[in-house]
Amino acid sequence: MFGISPMQLGIILVIVILLFGTKKLRGMGGDLGSALKGFKKAMSDDDKEKDADFVANEKVENKSSESADNTVQQTKSEQKEHN
Template sequence: MFGISPIQLVIILVIVVLLFGTKKLRGMGGDLGGALKGFKKAMSDDDKDKEKDADFAANEKVENKANESADNTVQQTKSEQKEHN
């Protein structure tokens, strides 16, 4: 029903070129391309940051467990030394 034929698309393209000019259309295309590139870069950086945050949280948990087990071992040896004395 509302399909656009190729002839209608060409007419619309000609009208747009006449209204804006080729230089302005080139500039708009470059701006749009730069915006898309920046958006993609930001999205990929965001994904990398999430992975880094997840790795940091995992490492932090491992370090906390290691510190707790070391503290427990020190407390056990101190209590064993007190028992022997």
């Protein structure tokens, strides 16, 4: 219903080239490409950081539970010695 014909796209393209010029359009295309590349890199780095944070938190929790177990065992052994 509101489709754009190839003739209309051509006219729009010519107007855009006349307004901005080919150098400006080439620069804008390069900037857009760089922005997309940086966005993808940031997203993949963010996923890696989340995985690293999960592993680090898991190690901290394991160490905490081990130290808590050691404290309980020491307390029990001290109580047996006092009795």
